[in-house]
Amino acid sequence: MRTVAILLCLFPISVNAAVWVITYPQSRVQNDLRYEYPLAMLELALEKTGVRYELKPSSTPMRQGRSVKRLEENLEINVMWSMTDDDREESLLPIRIPIAKGLIGWRFFLAPRGSAFLKAKINEIDGLLEYEPVQGIAWPDTKVLQANGFNVVTARDYLEAKMMVSNRLADFFPRSIIEVLRELESDPDGKLALRPDLALQYSTAMYFFVNKRNVTLAKLIETGLQRALDDGSFDALFYKHFGDTIKQLKLDEIRYFELANPLLPSLTPIHDESLWYKPQN
Template sequence: MRPNINKFISCIILCLLPITALSATWSLTYPRPIEEGDLRDEYPLALLTLALEKTGVKYSLLPSERILLQGKALRQLKENREINVMWSMTDTQREKDLLPIRIPIGKGLIGWRVFLISKTAQARFNDVATVQDLISLDPVQGEDWPDTKILQANGFNVVTVKDHKRAFTAVTTNRADFFPRSVIEVLQELKTPAIAKELAVEEKLAIHYPTAFYFFVNKGNTTLARLIETGLQLAIEDGSFDALFLSSYEETLRQLDLDSRRVFHLDNPLLPELTPIDDKKLWYYPETSKGAEVN
């Protein structure tokens, strides 16, 4: 029965798109990363490709001609210049400026954070038992990242920098005590020899705040938004979304072992009201009960 239900749902969703959208060739341009082959882009690109394939449209998917850091990419997309799709963590301002496809592409893992610390600093974190203990240590974040405001709202003294490279340096030079990284990023970053030489994943702690990583398009590009959403919904219904997610992150989650960490749950005052928190199939929930879970 399940394949027939999926086929029925697929037909309904596809019928919601204009005929011209299905017959056109779509040119999608996303922000070129700082370094070619940046593995942080591997999963979003694979998922976007999967979504487009599910719709059956003809498409091209290419990086922008020049490198676009996140702040610049957000501005260019808002102004409908250079790019027409990007992926980023959501907040209220971004959803005012851009059109989000409200399906969390990383199933909420962007809000599960472990810490990159100096290789000699683990002892300082072993004594952290309460959120106040953790707040006494200074995290580093990008100056225009939503995470910065989230951490500040929860009482942290956040050291801010312009980009990722400066964030790593802030920890190695002791300007900051730790660099919170999402579980979908941290192990890939440690494959960079210069980072792995100086930094390590803290062994016992994690923080969590509810948030989502979305595909965004320009406010006026509603047809493209519906096209991407259609493909994502089809992939959810036939199981290929979860299959790609697990093949990408199952081993990472095993290595980081969130289940055994002390988790500090933080508030996210930037979480937009329309975030689909109650749709359980869209989120990943670690079994944190084995660790000491602290609110």
């Protein structure tokens, strides 16, 4: 706590002395709608600290695996956001405030339009295990699904995963509730459809990460996020982006299978109810 207090005292000096240049991984998808909320939350956190900052993408697009590697090497970028796991927290420094309040662990299914998977009667998890999902090879979700018995088809990145399920090389593509509707709307060929009656849920968090040695930046972002939580602006931004989606996908009444997440780090603040969205039913 003393370190945080010292850093807070220094931040006003930084306002006049320098501009914090915050560089995040550039998406390989043009006008990537998945970036809107994390960037808005990062901007909110930085605004709450009062520092002067410049937020910009990396000079070249990056897949998630490369982003982790470059951040670990302290090259090209100095912040990223990602679902957490033990490996990621071993190589990077997490800011342990889940920026999407755990919604990253609620997974709805995109599948080829007219496919057998969309029509299949699935009442037990064993019925779902008969079908093959696609996920990115470097995504923590892949390991979670494999640990729960799924035969996961892997892709290099999001674009390849979407192509594979569109071309029926996988049965379904689990997407988080914060992504799925916009991705469905942005599907130009109309090859994919949503299965609205079923979901997966596992405990996980999407964090901001920085380089292990960049403690000052980590404290800066953490301080801003905590201030946003305290004054209600964090939740206001969350519901502005996802409130309608939660209602549209009926998250409070959806039938879902709960999965174990053996990759969930022990320091995840799962008992702080203020940090998570909990369905009413």
